[in-house]
Amino acid sequence: MATQEITEDMIFQCFAAAQQSQDMSRTAESFVDVEEYENQVMYPEFARWAEKAGYPRLASLFRKVAGEEKLHAVWLRELYTEMGVPGRGEDTQRAIDALETIRANCDALIAMNPDSVVEKALKVAIMVEEREALSIYPQFRDQALAEGDERAAGVYQKVVDSESQHAQWFHAALNDFQASARAATA
């Protein structure tokens, strides 16, 4: 069976978007669910691809960011001490399934064309981080502000800053990656 090409869009399907609800504690649950998914599943998988493709430094970057996603969940959990295990969001379950679907194909593709999978994973990571930093989490912060919950707003702002930094790190890593690919073919 021919190995199917993996597109950026297919990798982007592995991103789960946290959902805003009227009820702030449900917004918080969705946030924690997504951040813990990124920490436990999505970024470790990207790190595994990078490692397999022969880019251990990139694998370390994915693992470092994974660790910070965990921290984001920890910061918010401090405000919602009763939370426990958040319900698995629909979008998170869909993302888990999407990742499972491409996993075998990815392994085969990495064996044939490692650079292509790694470059796409980096581009998707940038999209994920920018979407959180510029759109999703600023809305959560504003919801908290509108309800006069300054502590939660402060946490969401800290997360926005951190996701922006993640986007910058991934941009820099992509630039390096593309520059060394160009140097190799020059």
Ligand SMILES: [Fe+2]
């Ligand atoms: Fe995060």
Ligand SMILES: [Fe+2]
């Ligand atoms: Fe992030």
